Amino acid sequence: xxxxxxxxxxxxxxxxxxxxxxxxxxxxxxxxxxxxxxxxxxxxxxxxxxxxxxxxxxxxxxxxxxxxxxxxxxxxxxxxxxxxxxxxxxxxxxxxxxxxxxxxxxxxxxxxxxxxxxxxxxxxxxxxxxxxxxxxxxxxxxxxxxxxxxxxxxxxxxxxxxxxxxxxxxxxxxxxxxxxxxxxxxxxxxxxxxxxxxxxxxxxxxxxxxxxxxxxxxxxxxxxxxxxxxxxxxxxxxxxxxxxxxxxxxxxxxxxxxxxxxxxxxxxxxxxxxxxxxxxxxxxxxxxxxxxxxxxxxxxxxxxxxxxxxxxxxxxxxxxxxxxxxxxxxxxxxxxxxxxxxxxxxxxxxxxxxxxxxxxxxxxxxxxxxxxxxxxxxxxxxxxxxxxxxxxxxxxxxxxxxxxxxxxxxxxxxxxxxxxxxxxxxxxxxxxxxxxxxxxxxxxxxxxxxxxxxxxxxxxxxxxxxxxxxxxxxxxxxxxxxxxxxxxxxxxxxxxxxxxxxxxxxxxxxxxxxxxxxxxxxxxxxxxxxxxxxxxxxxxxxxxxxxxxxxxxxxxxxxxxxxxxxxxxxxxxxxxxxxxxxxxxxxxxxxxxxxxxxxxxxxxxxxxxxxxxxxxxxxxxxxxxxxxxxxxxx
Ligand SMILES: *[C@@H]1O[C@H](CO)[C@@H](O)[C@H](O)[C@H]1NC(C)=O
Ligand SMILES: *[C@@H]1O[C@H](CO)[C@@H](O)[C@H](O)[C@H]1NC(C)=O
Numbered sequence: 001x002x003x004x005x006x007x008x009x010x011x012x013x014x015x016x017x018x019x020x021x022x023x024x025x026x027x028x029x030x031x032x033x034x035x036x037x038x039x040x041x042x043x044x045x046x047x048x049x050x051x052x053x054x055x056x057x058x059x060x061x062x063x064x065x066x067x068x069x070x071x072x073x074x075x076x077x078x079x080x081x082x083x084x085x086x087x088x089x090x091x092x093x094x095x096x097x098x099x100x101x102x103x104x105x106x107x108x109x110x111x112x113x114x115x116x117x118x119x120x121x122x123x124x125x126x127x128x129x130x131x132x133x134x135x136x137x138x139x140x141x142x143x144x145x146x147x148x149x150x151x152x153x154x155x156x157x158x159x160x161x162x163x164x165x166x167x168x169x170x171x172x173x174x175x176x177x178x179x180x181x182x183x184x185x186x187x188x189x190x191x192x193x194x195x196x197x198x199x200x201x202x203x204x205x206x207x208x209x210x211x212x213x214x215x216x217x218x219x220x221x222x223x224x225x226x227x228x229x230x231x232x233x234x235x236x237x238x239x240x241x242x243x244x245x246x247x248x249x250x251x252x253x254x255x256x257x258x259x260x261x262x263x264x265x266x267x268x269x270x271x272x273x274x275x276x277x278x279x280x281x282x283x284x285x286x287x288x289x290x291x292x293x294x295x296x297x298x299x300x301x302x303x304x305x306x307x308x309x310x311x312x313x314x315x316x317x318x319x320x321x322x323x324x325x326x327x328x329x330x331x332x333x334x335x336x337x338x339x340x341x342x343x344x345x346x347x348x349x350x351x352x353x354x355x356x357x358x359x360x361x362x363x364x365x366x367x368x369x370x371x372x373x374x375x376x377x378x379x380x381x382x383x384x385x386x387x388x389x390x391x392x393x394x395x396x397x398x399x400x401x402x403x404x405x406x407x408x409x410x411x412x413x414x415x416x417x418x419x420x421x422x423x424x425x426x427x428x429x430x431x432x433x434x435x436x437x438x439x440x441x442x443x444x445x446x447x448x449x450x451x452x453x454x455x456x457x458x459x460x461x462x463x464x465x466x467x468x469x470x471x472x473x474x475x476x477x478x479x480x481x482x483x484x485x486x487x488x489x490x491x492x493x494x495x496x497x498x499x500x501x502x503x504x505x506x507x508x509x510x511x512x513x514x515x516x517x518x519x520x521x522x523x524x525x526x527x528x529x530x531x532x533x534x535x536x537x538x539x540x541x542x543x544x545x546x547x548x549x550x551x552x553x554x555x556x557x558x559x560x561x562x563x564x565x566x567x568x569x570x571x572x573x574x575x576x577x578x579x580x581x582x583x584x585x586x587x588x589x590x591x592x593x594x595x596x597x598x599x600x601x602x603x604x605x606x607x608x609x610x611x612x613x614x615x616x617x618x619x620x621x622x623x624x625x626x627x628x629x630x631x632x633x634x
Pocket of ligand 2: 592593616617618
C-alpha cells in the first residue's frame with residue numbers, strides 16, 4: 001500500500017487545526033467539564049519537497065474533573081487548544097493520524113452491550129482487543145446474532161448463531177494491517193482509513209418482526225434501552241442501599257441526567273419496519289427523544305458498501321467506521337441469557353436485572369430510571385402529570401435542566417461495572433415486591449381504565465361478560481362515590497359546616513374516602529395524546545391480554561397502581577406481568593372468577609381459546625378484586 005503525500009496538503013492541515021480550534025471555542029462556551037478525560041496532542045513538522053505534513057498523535061491521560069476546567073482556560077497555544085477541545089468533546093473522533101483506540105466493553109448483559117470504540121467494516125462489527133483484553137470480552141453469541149427473524153425451530157435457532165461476518169475480535173496489529181496505511185520508507189506518519197460516527201449510538205440488530213409492535217418497540221426495546229443506558233451512566237448505589245429494599249433511594253424519581261443518545265440505527269429495518277399501524281411507535285420516539293437521529297437499513301447499507309473493498313478496482317485498502325460509544329442490542333442474544341430465555345422471555349429483563357444486580361438501577365420501586373421517558377411523554381401529550389413538574393421548576397426558577405443542550409459536550413462515564421464493580425452478593429441485592437409499593441402515597445383519585453378489545457379483531461370477551469364487567473365497575477364506582485358523599489355529609493353535620501364545605505371537612509376530619517372514576521377506553525377512538533393523558537391518570541389498568549396494555553408504562557406510580565390482565569382461563573404470558581413489576585406496580589392475572597398474582601403467578605401457556613373471542617370474565621369478581629386492592633387487602 002502506497003502512502004501518497006498529496007493526500008494531506010498544507011491547506012488540509014490548516015483546516016484541521018481551524019476546525020479543532022473552533023471546537024475548542026465551542027467547548028469553552030458550552031462544556032460542563034464534569035468528567036475526567038483528557039487527550040494531549042503532539043504535533044511534529046516533517047518537511048518534504050512540496051508538502052508539509054503535520055503529525056498528530058493522540059494519547060489519553062486521565063485528569064481530575066476539577067482540574068479540567070482550569071487547564072482549558074489557561075491553555076493558549078494552538079497545539080494545546082486542540083488538546084483542550086478533545087478533552088471535553090464526548091465523542092472522541094479518531095483523527096487521521098491517530099492510533100486506533102482499542103475497544104472496551106463498558107457494560108454487558110445478554111443481548112445488551114455497551115461499547116466504547118468499536119468498529120464496523122463491510123457489515124462486520126470489529127472489536128479491537130489484544131490477548132490480554134480479550135479475556136474481558138463476552139462471548140460473541142451473547143452479544144449478537146445473524147439478525148434473522150426468529151422461529152421456534154432447531155434450524156432457525158441454529159441460523160441465528162452469529163457468524164464471523166457478523167462480529168469478530170481482532171488484535172490492534174490486525175486492525176492496523178486492515179485500516180492503516182504505513183509508508184514503507186517511514187517518511188510519513190501512519191494514516192488511517194477510519195471515519196468516526198460521533199456521538200452516542202443505539203445499534204439495533206433486530207429484524208422488523210418485533211419492531212412493528214407498540215409493546216415490543218416501546219415496552220421492551222426502549223424500556224430495556226432506558227434501564228441499561230440510565231443504569232450504566234448512573235453512579236452506583238452504596239452497597240448498603242443496594243442491599244436494602246427499603247432505602248429511600250429506591251423511591252426517588254429524580255436522578256442526575258445521563259448523557260443523551262444521539263442516534264438510533266435500525267440495521268435490519270427500513271423506515272416502515274418499526275412503525276406500528278396505530279402510530280404509537282413514531283409518536284413515542286419523537287416525543288421521548290425529539291433530537292434522536294434515526295438511521296435505517298438503507299443507511300447502514302451505505303456504511304457497509306462504502307467500506308466494502310471492490311474487487312478489480314485499484315486497491316485502496318479497507319475502510320472502517322469507528323463508533324466512540326454504542327449500545328448494541330440483539331434479541332436473539334438476549335434470549336440466550338437465563339433471565340430472558342428461561343424466565344421472562346422479555347429482552348428488557350436482561351438489561352433491567354443486570355443493572356439491579358450491580359446496584360445501578362435507580363428508583364427501583366417507582367421506575368425512577370424510566371421517569372425521564374415517562375415525564376417527557378406526559379409533557380408531550382399535555383398530561384397534567386408532565387406539565388406540573390415543569391411548572392414547579394419554572395416557579396422555583398430552576399431552569400438549569402431546560403438549558404442543557406442535547407448535543408452538549410458532556411462525557412459519559414461508566415462506573416461500578418466490570419472490573420470496578422463492587423463485590424455485591426447478588427443473592428442479597430434488593431428486589432421489588434408488592435410490600436415496597438405500600439410505602440408510596442395513595443393517588444388523589446382512583447381512576448379505573450378498562451381498555452376494551454371488543455372492537456379488535458381477536459381476543460375479545462364474551463359480549464355478555466363485557467357488558468356485565470362494565471356494569472359491575474359502574475356499580476363499584478357509584479358506590480364508592482356515594483360513600484364519599486355520605487362521609488362529607490356526616491362530617492359536616494358533626495363539625496357544623498355547610499353541606500358542601502368539603503375542603504374544611506377534609507382538613508379537619510381526615511381519612512376522607514377517595515373519589516373514583518371509570519373510563520372505558522376504546523383506544524382507536526382516541527388520539528395518541530388522549531390515550532397518554534388517560535394512562536397518566538390511571539390507578540387501575542384493566543384489559544384482556546394485548547397491545548393496549550402497553551400504556552401501563554405511562555401510569556403514574558402510586559400505592560394502588562395495578563394492572564389487571566384478563567386471560568382465557570389457563571393462559572398466561574409474561575409481557576405485561578414483568579413490565580408492571582419492573583416499574584414497581586402490582587399485576588393480577590384474571591381467569592374468569594379467579595385471580596393470581598406474584599409470587600403465585602401462573603406458568604406461561606397459550607391454551608386453545610387464548611386468541612379467540614369468547615374469553616370469559618366474571619365482572620363482579622374483577623370489581624371485588626379492584627375494591628380489595630385499593631383497600632390494600634391484596
Ligand atoms: C464483504 O462482505 C460480504 C458479505 O458478507 C462478503 O461476501 C465479502 O467476502 C466481504 N468482503 C471482504 C473483502 O471481506
Ligand atoms: C365464570 O365464572 C362465573 C361465576 O363463578 C360462572 O358462573 C361461569 O360459569 C364461569 N364461566 C366459565 C366459562 O367458566
